[in-house]
Amino acid sequence: MTVLRLGVCVAGVYAMFLLWAIAQERLSVPFATRDGLKSDKFKSALIMSTAQSLFSVISSFVYIMVRRKPGESIKQSLGLLPTLKKSKKVENGQSQSNGHLNGHSNHEFRRPSPSPANISPRALRKDLLLRCLHCALFITFAAPFGFAALSHISYPTMVLGKSCKLVPVLLMNVLLYRRSFARYKYVVVLLVTAGITMFMGFGKEGAAKAKKGPASSSWIGILYLLINLAIDGATNSTQDEIFDRYNVTGQQMMFWINVMCTMVTTILSVLPLPYVPVIHPSESGSTELGSTLRFLREHPGVLSPLLQFALTGSLGQLFIFETLQHFGSLTLVTVTLTRKMFTMLLSVIVYNHKLEFGQWLGAGVVFSGITLEAYIKRKDVHAKRVIQEKEKAEIKDL
Numbered sequence: 001m002t003v004l005r006l007g008v009c010v011a012g013v014y015a016m017f018l019l020w021a022i023a024q025e026r027l028s029v030p031f032a033t034r035d036g037l038k039s040d041k042f043k044s045a046l047i048m049s050t051a052q053s054l055f056s057v058i059s060s061f062v063y064i065m066v067r068r069k070p071g072e073s074i075k076q077s078l079g080l081l082p083t084l085k086k087s088k089k090v091e092n093g094q095s096q097s098n099g100h101l102n103g104h105s106n107h108e109f110r111r112p113s114p115s116p117a118n119i120s121p122r123a124l125r126k127d128l129l130l131r132c133l134h135c136a137l138f139i140t141f142a143a144p145f146g147f148a149a150l151s152h153i154s155y156p157t158m159v160l161g162k163s164c165k166l167v168p169v170l171l172m173n174v175l176l177y178r179r180s181f182a183r184y185k186y187v188v189v190l191l192v193t194a195g196i197t198m199f200m201g202f203g204k205e206g207a208a209k210a211k212k213g214p215a216s217s218s219w220i221g222i223l224y225l226l227i228n229l230a231i232d233g234a235t236n237s238t239q240d241e242i243f244d245r246y247n248v249t250g251q252q253m254m255f256w257i258n259v260m261c262t263m264v265t266t267i268l269s270v271l272p273l274p275y276v277p278v279i280h281p282s283e284s285g286s287t288e289l290g291s292t293l294r295f296l297r298e299h300p301g302v303l304s305p306l307l308q309f310a311l312t313g314s315l316g317q318l319f320i321f322e323t324l325q326h327f328g329s330l331t332l333v334t335v336t337l338t339r340k341m342f343t344m345l346l347s348v349i350v351y352n353h354k355l356e357f358g359q360w361l362g363a364g365v366v367f368s369g370i371t372l373e374a375y376i377k378r379k380d381v382h383a384k385r386v387i388q389e390k391e392k393a394e395i396k397d398l
Contacts (some may be wrong), residue, residue, distance in 0.1 A: 006327060012319030013335050016312045021155070023309035028150035031299040040295070042302045045147035045278075045291045046269055049140060051306060053261035057312035057333045060255040063318055067251075079252030081121060082128050084245060097161030128246055128258060131160045135238050136260030140268070142231035148278045152221025162227045167192070168233025176237050184376050191369030202358025224278065258314075 026050065030039035068077045075081050077363060150158060170185060242253055269288040296303060348355060355363075 006323075009319050009323040009327070014270045014321065016319060020309060020316055023305045023312065024154045025148075025150065026305040027222070028141030028155075031301045033298050034200040034300065040299060041151070041308075042295060042299070044288055044292045044295070045144040046140075046265055046288045048147065048306065048309060049143045050262060050265040050269060051246065051310035052313040053139075053265065055310040056258040056317055057255060057262055058316040059318055060258065064251050064255060078255060079126055079128070079246075079248045082124050082248055083123065084119070085247055099245040124246070128166065128242065128248070129260075131238055131242050132253065132256040133260045135235050135242075135257045136264050138231050138235040138238065139257070139261055142228050142235065144157060144278045145228040145231070147225035149221045149228060153218050153225065157218075157221075158225065161222075161229065164203050168229045169236045170233075171238065172230075172233035172237040184372070188369045188373045191372065192366045195364070195366030195369065196356060198362030198365060202356045202362065234337050251318070254317055254321055271338050330385060 026040055028043050059169050064077050073081075146158075149161075153161075239253065239257075242248065269292075272287055
């Protein structure tokens with residue numbers, strides 16, 4: 001049963017996010033009008049975010065209801081009766097975090113949480129939902145920069161850039177929550193940063209776009225990608241804090257973050273906002289929803305990849321949280337590592353991207369850094385298991 005569950009999780013993550021990646025890249029290129037006379041780009045990252053978060057709300061709610069325990073109330077099922085986690089003491093007198101860093105187990109140290117007796121259930125629920133709202137705001141403003149970056153850099157570059165998410169996540173954990181990390185994590189940061197620098201330095205995909213003018217150069221895409229990664233770092237560090245602080249499942253957190261995302265993006269999409277580059281690319285005074293509906297009427301071909309993007313993204317999140325819940329972060333690291341590699345290779349094959357030798361070398365450096373992360377985690381897990389077995393044997397002898 002365990003092997004079957006793992007196989008389903010791995011197949012689900014691979015299938016959903018490979019399809020999701022293809023849909024995302026398809027949405028970044030022009031769509032022909034009904035008459036076929038011209039082509040236009042779909043620029044509404046806000047509507048893309050709304051569609052995916054709405055599908056994620058539905059899929060996570062269905063999952064929670066299907067897995068609901070007998071006699072459990074709706075509030076309990078949805079995590080509206082949260083409890084604080086008990087801190088684990090370590091040798092230096094501080095408490096050890098149990099959270100997950102972008103799918104990786106944290107090895108940082110935190111101050112002990114306040115006593116649960118001093119905090120009312122209502123205050124805990126309010127704090128939990130407020131943190132979910134923070135994540136939703138981060139996600140909402142990160143997505144447009146990630147989507148805009150694809151207009152200036154290739155998708156393989158985007159994938160490798162996302163592989164460098166460890167850098168902003170580390171920085172945001174240190175800056176926002178005063179966490180410290182093991183030394184090997186900084187080695188991993190150095191490797192992935194060097195790899196992405198090599199990939200960009202040896203690449204030529206920005207040359208053709210640079211002819212259109214400075215605004216279309218690949219460096220604009222890099223800037224957008226860096227902003228996206230910085231905001232993603234804040235998102236992941238806040239999610240870590242939620243996992244560390246509360247006894248909530250991944251699906252419960254997924255549900256409430258996506259509820260908040262849907263609310264925020266829906267409100268923004270119906271407001272007549274002024275023109276703001278990247279954030280609100282529609283005409284000044286028009287609504288994002290109205291502009292999108294007009295685009296859909298004139299370019300019906302965008303509907304299929306948009307639905308594919310939303311559906312596969314929401315289902316992929318479920319498989320990720322299922323893997324995390326039943327097999328831990330080490331297994332998830334291995335799955336996501338190979339998934340990113342296959343995503344890049346699939347993009348190269350499907351969209352005929354040309355990579356230079358130096359770019360392949362840079363990709364190898366990036367993935368070697370992530371592999372180092374997984375290898376050290378495997379050693380840590382093995383060492384902990386040995387210690388646990390020794391403790392069990394000593395207790396049995398007594």
